Amino acid sequence: MKLSTWNVNSLTARLQHVLDWTAANPVDVLCLQELKLTDDKFPLDAIRAAGYPHCAVFGQKTYNGVAIMSREPLHEIVRNISGYADEHSRVIAATLASPAGELRLVNGYFVNGQALGTPKFDYKMSWLRGLRDYLREELALHERLMLLGDFNIVPEDRDSFDPEGLRETIHHTTEERDHFRRLLELGLVDSFRLFEQPEKSYSWWDYRMLGYPKNRGLRIDHILVSDSLKLQVKACTIDRAPRKWEKPSDHAPVIVEI
Secondary structure (H helix, E strand, O other): OEEEEEEOOOHHHHHHHHHHHHHHOOOOEEEEEOOOOOHHHOOHHHHHHOOOOEEEEEOOOOOOOEEEEEOOOEEEEEEOOOOOOOOOOOEEEEEEEEOOEEEEEEEEEOOOOOOOOOHHHHHHHHHHHHHHHHHHHHHHHOOOEEEEEEOOOOOOHHHEOOOOOOOOOOOOOHHHHHHHHHHHHOOEEEHHHHOOOOOOOOOEEOOOOOOOOOOOEEOOEEEEEEHHHHOOOOEEEEOOHHHHOOOOOOEOOEEEEO
């Protein structure tokens, strides 16, 4: 089974990219972030025709929005972080009924945070605490769990094109990395780092300053798996190809195989 996460930076603008990519890469599940549309505008017919009849959607006009596209049924769908009041559409969770057993999926578009010392950074810290409390409860209920999405956190220096120049700036702060580490301490594993990976492997590149051609990127899109899934992970890769397409998202898909 293959599952993927992709921040498409507007599904309206990049629906054809999603359709083309899933045609070439028929993953079983695709978790999307930054839909930037309301639920009623979600292109359900086109997604179903592409082979994903089961969709869980949590949209928002102009900003945010997350969705899970699946070939197999989804149930126990929960929108946003239980127990944390948030006006933004950032998290959707669902249980996948797969032949290998049920799998709990949590798809998140993490808060950007803007800059250290700003109200948006404080919101990010509060949101991450809320997410951790929620995941602790989810892991107690679901042994097989996967957290996928755009984390807006660079876990380690090797995940940044300029770790020294960007040290303690947004995505690279000690506070953000501490939160990432605490997620792992809940009993989650960074599936990408279970394998030997090429140096300078990134999932996001700025549109400006020739970010992609110069590989000035960050690895901020992640797939964490619970300990019970760790030994079942066969591969985790980043597909850079869509970043080369015309008018691409600034993110690339990340794929895990279990």
